[in-house]
Amino acid sequence: MYKVTFKFEDGGAVEAFAAEGENLLxxxxxxNVAIDAPCSGNAACGKCKxxxxxGELDSQKTLHITDxxxxxxxxxxxxxxxxxxxxxxxxxxxxxxKSRMKVADLDSAKEIEIFEKTKADVAETGIxxxxxxxxxxxxxxxxxxxxxxxxxxxLIWNVRQVCGTxxxxxxxxxMKHMAETLREYHFDVQCVIRRRKNKVExxxxxxxxxxxKMCGLAVDIGTTSVAALLVDMRTGEILxxxxxxxxxxxxxxxxxxxxxxxVKPGGRxxxxxxxxxxxxxxxxxxxxxxxxxxxxxxxxMCVAGxxxxxxxxxxxxxxPIRMEPYIPTFYETLxxxxxxxxxxxxxxxxxxxxxxxxxxxxGDITAxxxxxxxxxxxxxxxxxxxxxxxxxxxxxxxxxxxxxCSAGPAFEGGDISCGMxxxxxxxxxxxxxxxxMEPTLSIIGDEGQKAVGVCGSGIIDLMSxxxxxxxxxxxxxxxxxxxxxxxxxxxxGSYVIVFKEDAASVKDVEINxxxxxxxxxxxxxxxxxxxxxxxxxxxxxxxxxxxxxxxxIGSGINMENAVNIGMFPDIxxxxxxYIGNSSLSGAYIMLLSNSAxxxxxxxxxxxxxxxxxxxxxxxxxxxxxxFLPHTDADLFPSLSFK
Amino acid sequence: xxxxxxxxxxxxxxNTLTMGTGEKAIVLGGENVLPFYTFDAPIENAPKxxxxxxxxxxxxxxECVKKYYEGCETIVDMAKKAATFEGVxxxxxxxxxxxxxxxxxxxxxxxxxxKEVAEAVDLPIVISGCKNVEKDSEIFAxxxxxxxGKNAVMLAAKEENYKNVGASAGLAYKQxxxxxxxxxxxxxxxxxxxxxxxGVDAKSIVMNVGTAAAGYGYEYVVSTMDRIKAAAxxxxxxxxxxxxxxxxxxxxxxxxxxxxxxxxxxxWGDQEARGIDMEVETAAxxxxxxxxxxxxxxxxxxxxxxxMIKALV
Numbered sequence: 001m002y003k004v005t006f007k008f009e010d011g012g013a014v015e016a017f018a019a020e021g022e023n024l025l026x027x028x029x030x031x032n033v034a035i036d037a038p039c040s041g042n043a044a045c046g047k048c049k050x051x052x053x054x055g056e057l058d059s060q061k062t063l064h065i066t067d068x069x070x071x072x073x074x075x076x077x078x079x080x081x082x083x084x085x086x087x088x089x090x091x092x093x094x095x096x097x098k099s100r101m102k103v104a105d106l107d108s109a110k111e112i113e114i115f116e117k118t119k120a121d122v123a124e125t126g127i128x129x130x131x132x133x134x135x136x137x138x139x140x141x142x143x144x145x146x147x148x149x150x151x152x153x154x155l156i157w158n159v160r161q162v163c164g165t166x167x168x169x170x171x172x173x174x175m176k177h178m179a180e181t182l183r184e185y186h187f188d189v190q191c192v193i194r195r196r197k198n199k200v201e202x203x204x205x206x207x208x209x210x211x212x213k214m215c216g217l218a219v220d221i222g223t224t225s226v227a228a229l230l231v232d233m234r235t236g237e238i239l240x241x242x243x244x245x246x247x248x249x250x251x252x253x254x255x256x257x258x259x260x261x262x263v264k265p266g267g268r269x270x271x272x273x274x275x276x277x278x279x280x281x282x283x284x285x286x287x288x289x290x291x292x293x294x295x296x297x298x299x300x301m302c303v304a305g306x307x308x309x310x311x312x313x314x315x316x317x318x319x320p321i322r323m324e325p326y327i328p329t330f331y332e333t334l335x336x337x338x339x340x341x342x343x344x345x346x347x348x349x350x351x352x353x354x355x356x357x358x359x360x361x362x363g364d365i366t367a368x369x370x371x372x373x374x375x376x377x378x379x380x381x382x383x384x385x386x387x388x389x390x391x392x393x394x395x396x397x398x399x400x401x402x403x404x405c406s407a408g409p410a411f412e413g414g415d416i417s418c419g420m421x422x423x424x425x426x427x428x429x430x431x432x433x434x435x436x437m438e439p440t441l442s443i444i445g446d447e448g449q450k451a452v453g454v455c456g457s458g459i460i461d462l463m464s465x466x467x468x469x470x471x472x473x474x475x476x477x478x479x480x481x482x483x484x485x486x487x488x489x490x491x492x493g494s495y496v497i498v499f500k501e502d503a504a505s506v507k508d509v510e511i512n513x514x515x516x517x518x519x520x521x522x523x524x525x526x527x528x529x530x531x532x533x534x535x536x537x538x539x540x541x542x543x544x545x546x547x548x549x550x551x552x553i554g555s556g557i558n559m560e561n562a563v564n565i566g567m568f569p570d571i572x573x574x575x576x577x578y579i580g581n582s583s584l585s586g587a588y589i590m591l592l593s594n595s596a597x598x599x600x601x602x603x604x605x606x607x608x609x610x611x612x613x614x615x616x617x618x619x620x621x622x623x624x625x626x627f628l629p630h631t632d633a634d635l636f637p638s639l640s641f642k
Numbered sequence: 643x644x645x646x647x648x649x650x651x652x653x654x655x656x657n658t659l660t661m662g663t664g665e666k667a668i669v670l671g672g673e674n675v676l677p678f679y680t681f682d683a684p685i686e687n688a689p690k691x692x693x694x695x696x697x698x699x700x701x702x703x704x705e706c707v708k709k710y711y712e713g714c715e716t717i718v719d720m721a722k723k724a725a726t727f728e729g730v731x732x733x734x735x736x737x738x739x740x741x742x743x744x745x746x747x748x749x750x751x752x753x754x755x756x757k758e759v760a761e762a763v764d765l766p767i768v769i770s771g772c773k774n775v776e777k778d779s780e781i782f783a784x785x786x787x788x789x790x791g792k793n794a795v796m797l798a799a800k801e802e803n804y805k806n807v808g809a810s811a812g813l814a815y816k817q818x819x820x821x822x823x824x825x826x827x828x829x830x831x832x833x834x835x836x837x838x839x840x841g842v843d844a845k846s847i848v849m850n851v852g853t854a855a856a857g858y859g860y861e862y863v864v865s866t867m868d869r870i871k872a873a874a875x876x877x878x879x880x881x882x883x884x885x886x887x888x889x890x891x892x893x894x895x896x897x898x899x900x901x902x903x904x905x906x907x908x909x910w911g912d913q914e915a916r917g918i919d920m921e922v923e924t925a926a927x928x929x930x931x932x933x934x935x936x937x938x939x940x941x942x943x944x945x946x947x948x949x950m951i952k953a954l955v
Contacts, residue, residue: 473836473839474832474835474836474839475801475832475836479805620827620828623826623828624828624831627832627835631831631832631835632831633835
């Protein structure tokens with residue numbers, strides 16, 4: 001046995017013991033040391049870099065590590081084996097998903113506008129924004145020797161009078177502390193209640209003078225990223241918005257790897273802890289601090305996530321989702337409360353989950369489809385959610401067809417060496433001069449923000465521009481030379497977007513052929529899914545009236561460039577609309593509006609699910625789509641530079 | 643009412659491509675009907691048959707082939723002899739010894755063979771590479787140079803080395819560029835697009851769209867060729883109208899049906915007959931699926947396939 005010491009940049013350290021030849025990444029996982037490994041330790045992504053401080057590792061050298069880096073002690077943990085006592089530094093980049101947490105500044109956030117717009121669009125369909133949560137003041141006569149009614153009956157009787165409802169339910173959680181609370185406030189309290197048909201449920205008792213902010217939490221749990229809104233349940237006002245990486249990412253980049261990990265002994269608990277203890281609870285704490293509210297004032301939560309995320313969140317056995325015939329445990333759940341899951345909000349808060357409609361089309365899509373309002377339009381719309389799984393919904397008020405394809409994490413910057421989510425320092429748009437090959441960039445953040453990496457929308461622009469300028473060929477390989485073009489010793493080409501002197505990063509921000517290849521497959525998966533789904537309905541692309549694009553790809557997405565690289569069909573650009581994180585806005589509206597919650601439920605029953613893997617033409621279409629813009633250039637007639 | 647057959651000819655046609663020069667030059671392609679559908683429209687250029695020799699010379703040949711080259715001392719002698727066999731339209735020099743993972747013969751040594759053979763025979767020549775993309779780039783560049791003006795086929799450029807092979811064989815020395823892909827219509831098309839974007843004339847590209855011995859995943863070969871011909875003719879897809887050349891010998895002479903001896907497999911019968919059968923069956927199927935030329939090894943196979951073509955076209 002050898003001793004492995006993991007040191008962190010903040011000075012902390014963790015020690016573990018490992019057998020001779022044991023894989024370093026495995027040791028880290030067992031010890032619960034967070035190392036980012038989106039490819040699940042296949043030496044494909046190069047993200048699990050660690051620094052050897054002392055001792056020895058039997059480590060393979062891969063193309064992800066330069067000679068210089070190797071000499072400095074950098075190793076890929078997934079190809080390193082313990083052969084002696086070692087000291088390892090785990091850098092912040094490796095545990096990046098933790099530090100990626102970001103609470104948005106509400107004054108400047110463009111995204112808030114998108115939420116307001118979505119709310120207005122939904123309101124136009126006739127959905128009201130009423131919910132059953134309320135706060136009522138209940139002033140009781142204190143008990144005396146002449147009035148010996150017990151506290152519980154006293155409260156029920158008084159609530160009955162205030163609310164005008166016969167049935168009042170007081171759960172045990174409230175009754176347990178009732179005696180102290182009522183006496184502390186001299187039988188004059190505010191009750192947080194839930195009004196149901198002929199029934200009122202008392203959720204919480206608060207002091208009479210508190211300015212009660214009755215909060216709700218809308219959460220979009222993506223495979224790669226998690227985003228949340230803290231809202232005032234009464235006014236609908238967004239109090240705080242935050243996003244972070246999904247802590248489960250170190251157990252694999254996609255749902256299949258996560259399920260495999262969850263099936264291992266103790267895995268279910270590990271994955272549930274990763275999302276709840278490591279991701280949601282810290283996120284909630286930060287948001288509450290930013291909005292200056294107590295987490296215990298969050299009385300309701302609405303979650304929109306894909307089927308696997310939903311299963312892992314509630315900690316149920318998810319393996320049947322992965323295995324033919326792909327059966328999930330549930331599509332819908334009722335009666336899940338915060339304390340069932342260990343969420344640090346009001347313990348008895350109801351957790352609403354947007355319903356799933358298939359093993360690979362989940363609540364994020366039902367919520368998103370609802371937010372896009374395509375279910376209310378007579379014209380044909382296509383809804384595209386660009387996530388780790390790309391999901392499509394096509395239809396109108398009469399029918400809706402959905403399907404899912406595996407796009408990988410590329411749209412959110414995963415599996416891309418310079419990739420990042422659309423936050424400060426991300427290059428979100430770019431043009432390149434054809435002569436000089438010099439780029440012009442637009443970077444998210446305040447004036448003067450230097451580039452750190454590239455987000456999904458930036459990669460679309462880069463690919464389109466590199467292709468337009470003849471720097472890459474339709475296969476995504478570099479065919480021009482210049483000071484910004486480099487080739488490593490394996491012959492792999494790359495384009496330097498920002499030299500390290502001008503970047504907020506320790507190395508050049510560059511995009512290489514592997515990145516382009518990964519993104520090519522992601523865009524190919526989306527386009528081929530669109531083609532196969534439309535073909536199965538005997539529709540052509542020109543029958544699409546509107547396309548709603550959602551996802552964490554970045555609000556700066558340039559639809560024209562997305563068409564140029566063959567990600568979206570070649571139809572007039574004005575038909576495309578970016579609707580932001582529709583899963584989150586759907587969850588937000590479901591949280592605020594009972595009729596929205598009902599409508600999503602009703603809608604989910606009316607959606608047909610098309611299993612692409614059963615379509616014999618899908619693989620063919622996919623290979624044809626992995627080309628710029630497409631192997632069949634006739635599908636892109638409006639492209640001037642083919 | 644009398645039955646009038648409707649012609650199934652297409653308005654699009656396969657590109658015509660001339661291999662070699664002078665009297666022995668041959669033309670591939672040009673047809674506007676499905677393979678051997680001469681009842682729909684005449685097929686002017688019947689499919690062609692090539693014979694393969696390798697840089698390993700006589701030693702590298704299977705026992706049953708050696709006897710046909712009796713008396714040959716050098717590879718040049720073999721080439722001269724091969725040119726006299728019945729039904730041979732062109733000669734393929736397979737430089738398999740160049741593979742860095744095999745014998746790793748230096749390029750100069752291989753090119754010397756190419757040069758000597760080319761001087762000795764007047765048949766159109768195909769240079770078949772060693773399958774290593776880097777070495778092939780080198781071999782095809784040098785071979786294109788020494789075969790300058792001979793209108794030879796470099797078999798083949800792949801996605802990994804199309805730039806080098808296309809530039810040397812196609813652009814600098816105006817040879818015919820083979821474009822090799824692995825049993826996928828889209829990949830075949832993509833490589834053709836890349837080569838033409840590089841500046842290689844679409845009319846001097848010949849495709850090897852993937853091959854296998856019959857029974858060895860052969861359905862993929864048939865399906866790919868079928869669909870390529872359908873796209874080229876029915877849909878008039880100009881990026882798939884290149885003629886197809888299919889190396890057969892290199893596949894069929896390595897499988898157990900051809901190499902298992904009679905001692906090992908007495909119930910399978912005569913080894914030579916088996917080898918010929920495998921080669922003939924595979925070649926016939928390739929031609930029926932749309933190949934415009936096949937490359938074979940055994941003189942009897944060459945004669946048999948040649949006869950089959952004459953009977954059908």
